[in-house]
Amino acid sequence: MPYPAPPARSDWVLRADTPGRIERIEAWFGGHGYDPHRHDTYSIGRTLAGVQSFHYTGSLRHGLPGTTLVLHPDELHDGMAGTDAGFRYRMAYIDPALIQQVLGGEPLPHIVGGVSSDPRLLRASETLVQAVEHPLAELEEQDAVYDLAIALRAVAGRPRGRKRLDYCATQRARAFILEHLEQDITLPMLEHVSGRERWSLSRDFRTLYGTSPYRFVTLRRLDRVRALLLAGCSLVDAALAAGFHDQSHMTRYFTRCYGVPPARWLQRLGR
Known part of the structure; x- marks a missing residue:
């Protein structure tokens, strides 16, 4: 076509x-x-x-x-x-x-x-x-x-030779992160809420969800930044509202995740 x-x-x-x-x-x-x-x-x-x-x-x-x-x-x-x-x-x-x-x-x-x-x-x-x-x-x-x-x-094809994964424990950790993004989330906190030893949890999280718990937290905060920017917020206000220290802190992570800085991202979208 x-x-x-x-x-x-x-x-x-x-x-x-x-x-x-x-x-x-x-x-x-x-x-x-x-x-x-x-x-x-x-x-x-x-x-x-x-x-x-x-x-x-x-x-x-x-x-x-x-x-x-x-x-x-x-x-x-x-x-x-x-x-x-x-x-x-x-x-x-x-x-x-x-x-x-x-x-x-x-x-x-x-x-x-x-x-x-x-x-x-x-x-x-x-x-x-x-x-x-x-x-x-x-x-x-x-x-x-x-x-x-x-x-x-x-x-x-199905991978071979993998150790057993604790899907339920990893789901609990993921749900906790999504409910507490405004907090400073740590591995001991995730260990407690999931009931899974922290390093085994980190391994399972990567295998089941494709990234580490820390990057998952960071990227959910960047999701919040993008939504705020599209709603008309300034870069600095979006950064602070999403839990970043300041605008430059947010911009560094934004560029690493999306391959362009936030101002360029908005420009390409015609905003």
Whole structure:
């Protein structure tokens, strides 16, 4: 299916504004897109036009139309045009907790290389990477997450030789973090609330949710920053309200997570 040409202005990002648990974007970049950064979500994408190039797990990868991008949580990557023609793409950011609701405590599936030509992933991701102006109904979103989780597991294969994971204890720790983001959360606190020895808990948290407890806390605070910025708050007010020491502290973490500073992020969204 041909896609319309991108708007005349340079680099842009469109963000789905409809309610839902999955963040979806469509973007176009003529050259450099993002500096190296990491999300704590799966990044599931589709290149619509051009060549989407990125460094990932030690190699330069290329996303082409007809392939599926599957970036594992917390894997360092960047983004750039692979040719002078630029590239256009869509991406959906899937919370690993949604995948765990389907897999029920299995280690997160890992797609080697970050780009797949497997038709199962292409089919399973279709709903999630449709145009951002098309809202996802709640049941449609849930079905899409289920299909994606099953496809990820099928394509990645089940890992072998893993020790038993305590999914329930890790769920308790995650829920506690989400309920107490305004506090200075520590591993002893998580050990107490989960009933799991702290280092075993940290290992299980990484395996089940793709990132460490500390980074999970930081990224949930950055979620709060983004919501405040989109609501019109200043950088300094958003930083303080989300629990950062000051604006520069927040900006450092924001740039590490999203590959651009917050002011540039807002500019690309046309804010």
